[in-house]
């Protein structure tokens with residue numbers, strides 16, 4: 161089946177950052193989308209902490225800015241103190257949710273089976289799942305990157321994943337928040353491999369169309385190079401997404 165990967169996607173993952181006063185950054189991004197970024201080829205999404213989601217959704221509702229959550233529970237509703245379901249995120253204004261971020265995998269011991277269940281929960285609630293995979297520094301040094309991402313991908317992807325409900329984010333753990341990035345050739349190699357595995361797992365049609373984001377120390381200086389790599393269909397941005405100026409510069413790579 162011939163097809164084209166959808167518009168590139170640039171996602172800001174605010175992690176555990178942001179207070180009510182951070183709405184000024186949201187305003188900056190919305191203003192950019194309505195002005196200089198109006199004709200950009202990419203979609204733009206912010207995943208703020210859950211505490212800010214409703215307020216941000218209200219402010220962004222007349223703009224093209226998309227919103228997402230950073231994690232969700234497997235279930236839609238129930239006795240799970242402190243957790244938030246995909247259904248609740250959707251109700252609050254999210255269109256997507258990040259699952260399996262390495263900080264969740266490491267800090268909360270989340271494994272591939274749980275990540276898959278969360279992604280399935282997201283799909284059931286009508287959210288796009290942004291499924292994160294990526295190797296540790298030790299795995300990178302041992303030359304095990306492709307094996308690790310293959311195994312994570314296979315075990316984290318729920319049945320019936322497709323290009324409409326699923327986005328993959330390749331984030332080498334050692335590149336997150338470190339200022340380090342793989343070489344462009346390394347990024348090309350891993351993304352090409354993920355594309356090949358997606359085709360095998362989901363079939364030619366869906367596998368060719370699922371967007372694959374690169375994440376890990378993306379900043380306004382390195383974004384153009386990284387986003388130009390074949391099979392890099394956007395970015396998942398942490399630190400550089402907190403300031404509207406930096407985040408929109410990254411997205412600006414897709415403006416002509």
Ligand code: PGA
Pocket residue numbers: 173331335336337338375376377378396397398399400
């Ligand atoms: P970073 O984080 O851009 O700060 O490296 C990326 C991420 O963890 O999603």
